[in-house]
Amino acid sequence: xxxxxxxxxxxxxxxxxxxxxxxxxxxxxxxxxxxxxxxxxxxxxxxxxxxxxxxxxxxxxxxxxxxxxxxxxxxxxxxxxxxxxxxxxxxxxxxxxxxxxxxxxxxxxxxxxxxxxxxxxxxxxxxxxxxxxxxxxxxxxxxxxxxxxxxxxxxxxxxxxxxxxxxxxxxxxxxxxxxxxxxxxxxxxxxxxxxxxxxxxxxxxxxxxxxxxxxxxxxxxxxxxxxxxxxxxxxxxxxxxxxxxxxxxxxxxxxxxxxxxxxxxxxxxxxxxxxxxxxxxxxxxxxxxxxxxxxxxxxxxxxxxxxxxxxxxxxxxxxxxxxxxxxxxxxxxxxxxxxxxxxxxxxxxxxxxxxxxxxxxxxxxxxxxxxxxxxxxxxxxxxxxxxxxxxxxxxxxxxxxxxxxxxxxxxxxxxxxxxxxxxxxxxxxxxxxxxxxxxxxxxxxxxxxxxxxxxxxxxxxxxxxxxxxxxxxxxxx
Numbered sequence: 223x224x225x226x227x228x229x230x231x232x233x234x235x236x237x238x239x240x241x242x243x244x245x246x247x248x249x250x251x252x253x254x255x256x257x258x259x260x261x262x263x264x265x266x267x268x269x270x271x272x273x274x275x276x277x278x279x280x281x282x283x284x285x286x287x288x289x290x291x292x293x294x295x296x297x298x299x300x301x302x303x304x305x306x307x308x309x310x311x312x313x314x315x316x317x318x319x320x321x322x323x324x325x326x327x328x329x330x331x332x333x334x335x336x337x338x339x340x341x342x343x344x345x346x347x348x349x350x351x352x353x354x355x356x357x358x359x360x361x362x363x364x365x366x367x368x369x370x371x372x373x374x375x376x377x378x379x380x381x382x383x384x385x386x387x388x389x390x391x392x393x394x395x396x397x398x399x400x401x402x403x404x405x406x407x408x409x410x411x412x413x414x415x416x417x418x419x420x421x422x423x424x425x426x427x428x429x430x431x432x433x434x435x436x437x438x439x440x441x442x443x444x445x446x447x448x449x450x451x452x453x454x455x456x457x458x459x460x461x462x463x464x465x466x467x468x469x470x471x472x473x474x475x476x477x478x479x480x481x482x483x484x485x486x487x488x489x490x491x492x493x494x495x496x497x498x499x500x501x502x503x504x505x506x507x508x509x510x511x512x513x514x515x516x517x518x519x520x521x522x523x524x525x526x527x528x529x530x531x532x533x534x535x536x537x538x539x540x541x542x543x544x545x546x547x548x549x550x551x552x553x554x555x556x557x558x559x560x561x562x563x564x565x566x567x568x569x570x571x572x573x574x575x576x577x578x579x580x581x582x583x584x585x586x587x588x589x590x591x592x593x594x595x596x597x598x599x600x601x602x603x604x605x606x607x608x609x610x611x612x613x614x615x616x617x618x619x620x621x622x623x624x625x626x627x628x629x630x631x632x633x634x635x636x637x638x639x640x641x642x643x644x645x646x647x648x649x650x651x652x653x654x655x656x657x658x659x660x661x662x663x664x665x666x667x668x669x670x671x672x673x674x675x676x677x678x679x680x681x682x683x684x685x686x687x688x689x690x691x692x693x694x695x696x697x698x699x
Contacts, residue, residue, distance in 0.1 A: 310531070404584075
């Protein structure tokens with residue numbers, strides 16, 4: 223068997239980031255993937271009927287252009303194209319109002335009326351200083367490049383989203399804020415839940431929320447083509463259960479979460495380290511639906527048809543209450559639903575005149591209860607007649623999601639809850655969490671900082687650490 227300097231297990235965004243970072247430095251790298259195609263959470267398949275292309279997991283990519291790592295890659299030269307919606311996000315309310323995340327921060331502020339100044343004060347610094355902030359926050363705990371600005375950001379980001387919501391006076395502004403913060407998949411009363419809301423809003427204004435033409439698979443395909451152009455090799459249909467099955471190698475990087483790592487034989491991890499992995503905590507799961515639709519969703523506010531993502535949860539109070547109940551293991555009748563409509567902006571994904579819909583809601587980790595009705599009721603609530611547009615649907619519960627991608631334990635797409643205790647100390651309490659107790663084995667998954675999302679930063683930092691440890695090579699962004 224051929225020998226390699228490094229083997230990377232898992233072809234999600236972090237697996238590719240690790241493999242590319244290594245191969246760029248001349249480190250011969252093999253990327254292995256258990257499924258029959260690369261991509262991890264970046265796959266697109268005909269889940270309903272032929273001709274309708276659905277994103278299996280990730281769909282809209284706020285962090286793709288905001289990622290310091292992806293920003294260094296020439297992916298457009300390898301086939302990747304993005305398109306954009308007129309509105310990055312929409313949030314309709316029962317009272318007839320709709321809040322919008324415009325690309326232009328001042329349009330958003332104007333739309334929020336008397337809360338516009340509060341919004342600008344909260345989000346404008348992120349737009350102005352994102353590149354520095356990204357380097358200081360999207361990685362392990364280190365002395366920051368701009369400690370003063372990071373401290374100012376932290377004063378807001380570390381707060382529960384419920385605290386920030388009190389700064390706004392209108393239901394419209396509070397709702398927009400709640401929808402952004404709820405992407406964190408945890409109770410909005412938790413510390414640090416403001417961080418995700420601030421970041422998603424800020425990068426939306428700076429870069430937009432891009433939609434990959436052809437589906438999220440296009441990102442994976444571009445990464446694969448670029449990696450191979452560097453001399454890297456890829457092997458699919460290789461489920462790793464024992465390191466004895468691998469070719470000879472110097473280092474091993476795992477784009478896997480703790481429970482998957484614990485199942486692999488031959489890693490030679492210390493018992494004390496394995497105990498730490500066993501204590502790692504998962505977050506809520508998701509129940510997801512994909513639809514083939516006869517037409518665009520008939521939202522009451524037609525402007526919602528021009529939004530990349532539509533947040534369906536009504537008021538901040540309703541979202542916060544239902545997220546808390548879901549976290550506590552309860553099923554709710556009106557869950558917070560994230561809905562996307564890619565074919566409104568990318569005509570390559572459905573037959574002419576037809577459309578796709580993509581949505582999920584948060585559920586208790588491991589729940590297998592069918593949430594089809596409650597999700598579709600939420601669509602119908604803000605888009606009467608939606609159910610009449612359904613041609614076909616495909617559903618996936620938490621167990622099926624984990625079977626599809628074993629990293630999604632109990633349907634947890636974030637790779638572990640990102641609360642105050644696991645925001646940076648994931649998966650262990652270490653200043654360099656990419657290292658394991660075996661000096662030749664590293665972790666690059668979303669179970670390491672900065673956590674979930676299609677940004678590749680976990681993989682970059684894992685590879686950076688391995689390059690320093692074994693090859694005396696220092697790489698920076």
